[in-house]
Amino acid sequence: QSALTQPPSASGSPGQSVTISCTGTSSDVGGYNHVSWYQQHPGKAPKLMLYEVSKRPSGVPDRFSGSKSGNTASLTVSGLQAEDEADYYCNSYAGGGSLYVFGTGTKVTVL
Amino acid sequence: EVQLVESGGGLVQPGGSLRLSCAASGFTFSTCWMGWVRQDPGKGLQWVANINPDGSQTYYVDSVKGRFTISRDNAKNSLYLQMSSLRAEDTAMYYCIQWLNTAVDVWGRGTTVTVSS
Numbered sequence: 276q277s278a279l280t281q282p283p284s285a286s287g288s289p290g291q292s293v294t295i296s297c298t299g300t301s302s303d304v305g306g307y308n309h310v311s312w313y314q315q316h317p318g319k320a321p322k323l324m325l326y327e328v329s330k331r332p333s334g335v336p337d338r339f340s341g342s343k344s345g346n347t348a349s350l351t352v353s354g355l356q357a358e359d360e361a362d363y364y365c366n367s368y369a370g371g372g373s374l375y376v377f378g379t380g381t382k383v384t385v386l
Numbered sequence: 387e388v389q390l391v392e393s394g395g396g397l398v399q400p401g402g403s404l405r406l407s408c409a410a411s412g413f414t415f416s417t418c419w420m421g422w423v424r425q426d427p428g429k430g431l432q433w434v435a436n437i438n439p440d441g442s443q444t445y446y447v448d449s450v451k452g453r454f455t456i457s458r459d460n461a462k463n464s465l466y467l468q469m470s471s472l473r474a475e476d477t478a479m480y481y482c483i484q485w486l487n488t489a490v491d492v493w494g495r496g497t498t499v500t501v502s503s
Contacts, residue, residue, distance in 0.1 A: 311489035320481060326489035364431050368488045374445045375433040
């Protein structure tokens with residue numbers, strides 16, 4: 276099972292928006308609406324930011340939004356803030372014997 | 387407070403074995419899908435294994451099939467990962483995770499496994 280493809284880096288100035296893509300196949304991202312996104316600050320465990328493509332857990336700001344088209348899911352962070360600087364990973368259900376696959380990760384820098 | 391606390395990591399020689407444990411608290415452990423995710427130093431996340439609430443179903447990433455075994459003891463609110471025939475590429479931080487539907491809702495702080503001679 277190959278990792279989902281994310282851009283290595285993305286950046287934006289405070290207040291701007293940044294969008295991160297997550298590209299898989301029809302066997303994972305394209306086949307299910309079970310895409311989730313995680314934020315990881317250095318030295319910390321990841322934190323769930325979105326699940327089922329676009330749903331936000333309690334406590335996650337509505338500046339974080341998600342979408343999916345075909346085999347590509349996207350995470351958009353609007354109104355960038357300094358604390359949004361972190362690594363972001365997507366994850367998708369893939370079915371079969373190996374259930375889940377993560378993305379390669381994207382480092383978001385707030386300029 | 388929902389909490390997952392891993393233990394059992396350490397330095398092991400190639401070909402060796404190690405058993406990771408995860409103590410869960412603050413939620414009804416016996417009703418939750420659980421699993422393990424690992425992260426290479428300075429690199430990305432990789433899903434390793436999942437187990438269903440009663441322990442009757444287990445799933446593994448291809449690279450650990452036949453070498454790793456995930457198990458649980460609901461009476462002790464504990465999750466385990468028995469790792470054998472360890473390789474250098476198994477070196478990583480191992481996170482205990484709780485699944486909610488198809489997303490990881492809770493992460494432990496991780497335990498480090500280093501496979502080296």
